[in-house]
Amino acid sequence: MEIREAKAVDWPAIWPFLREIVAAGDTFTWPRDIGEERARSFWMKEPPGRTVVAVDSEGAVLGTANMNPNHMGPASHIASASFMVAPEHAGRGVGRALGEHVMDWARAEGYRAMQFNAVVETNERAVRLWRSLGMEVVATLKEGFCHPTKGYVGLHIMYRLL
Amino acid sequence: MEIREAKAVDWPAIWPFLREIVAAGDTFTWPRDIGEERARSFWMKEPPGRTVVAVDSEGAVLGTANMNPNHMGPASHIASASFMVAPEHAGRGVGRALGEHVMDWARAEGYRAMQFNAVVETNERAVRLWRSLGMEVVATLKEGFCHPTKGYVGLHIMYRLL
Numbered sequence A, B: 001m002e003i004r005e006a007k008a009v010d011w012p013a014i015w016p017f018l019r020e021i022v023a024a025g026d027t028f029t030w031p032r033d034i035g036e037e038r039a040r041s042f043w044m045k046e047p048p049g050r051t052v053v054a055v056d057s058e059g060a061v062l063g064t065a066n067m068n069p070n071h072m073g074p075a076s077h078i079a080s081a082s083f084m085v086a087p088e089h090a091g092r093g094v095g096r097a098l099g100e101h102v103m104d105w106a107r108a109e110g111y112r113a114m115q116f117n118a119v120v121e122t123n124e125r126a127v128r129l130w131r132s133l134g135m136e137v138v139a140t141l142k143e144g145f146c147h148p149t150k151g152y153v154g155l156h157i158m159y160r161l162l
Helices: A007-024 A036-043 A093-106 A124-134 B007-025 B038-045 B095-109 B123-133
Strands: A001-004 A050-053 A061-069 A078-085 A112-122 A135-145 A152-162 B001-004 B050-055 B061-069 B076-085 B114-118 B136-147 B153-161
Touching: A001 A093, A007 A036, A007 A050, A007 A061, A007 A078, A050 B095, A061 A093, A078 A093, A093 A112, A093 A124, A112 A124, A112 A135, A112 B136, A124 A135, A124 A152, A135 B114, A135 B153, A152 B136, B001 B038, B001 B095, B007 B038, B007 B061, B007 B076, B050 B095, B061 B095, B076 B095, B095 B114, B095 B123, B114 B123, B114 B136, B123 B136, B123 B153
Parallel strands: A078 A112, B076 B114
Antiparallel strands: A001 A050, A050 A061, A061 A078, A112 A152, A135 A152, A135 B136, B001 B050, B050 B061, B061 B076, B114 B153, B136 B153
């Protein structure tokens, strides 16, 4: 697996699984019926943000991540990131590789902390993974997320100093 | 004191104190040297967001607040808000009146919760005021804010169900 910058030509490989994940509506705080152009503008970050893809040895896109400042001005040393792994490639370490890549990027760019703004508490696999990368649940927004089958569940904010 | 919708013609009365507050750099996570056009585009919200001003009996602008969805999609029932009170009118209850107005607006619009994303922990007056309006500090992002004289201080996330 290799992680590299996402280019405009990668979008057609990202959009099918990104749409599927967002439409499922159980992990992402995006409109479930988001259109392609809006999704592309949200996901493909301009500098100082950045978007990457994880690809296999044949160049197939397995997952993607983006990263950017979470705040501005006197809090611009806090980074943020988002992750999407193609469901058919789950369980192969793609999320972990992307997470490690993002932490390394943030340190190299001089950020002092990483903050994930909205991790759905029922997304236990993600919560476990981010914890293993040093992220801590610093708050759970009660009833912060309307889950399609479980109703209102908590929305974690995760944070770590880098 | 009256609180009403902010109109484009109110901006020239807002900008001087907004600029002063942002330039002081001890309470807001905005670039301290922000330009007027960018500041206007950040502060004057389009629907579904909204911006209001607090004015005295002679029409002078004492303070301003804006409010908007804090998240999208399955978390779009969480609102957010920001507040600026002209320093020369501090201590007259302007912030409290704006805070109460915002909570009432959010309830009336059907939001289920209010989240403030970045309240500097050394801004004790604001923390106390928001607590008195039912907001709780649910997390403090360690070293989240670079204060001009105190160095890296915590950044509170405050939250309440409505």
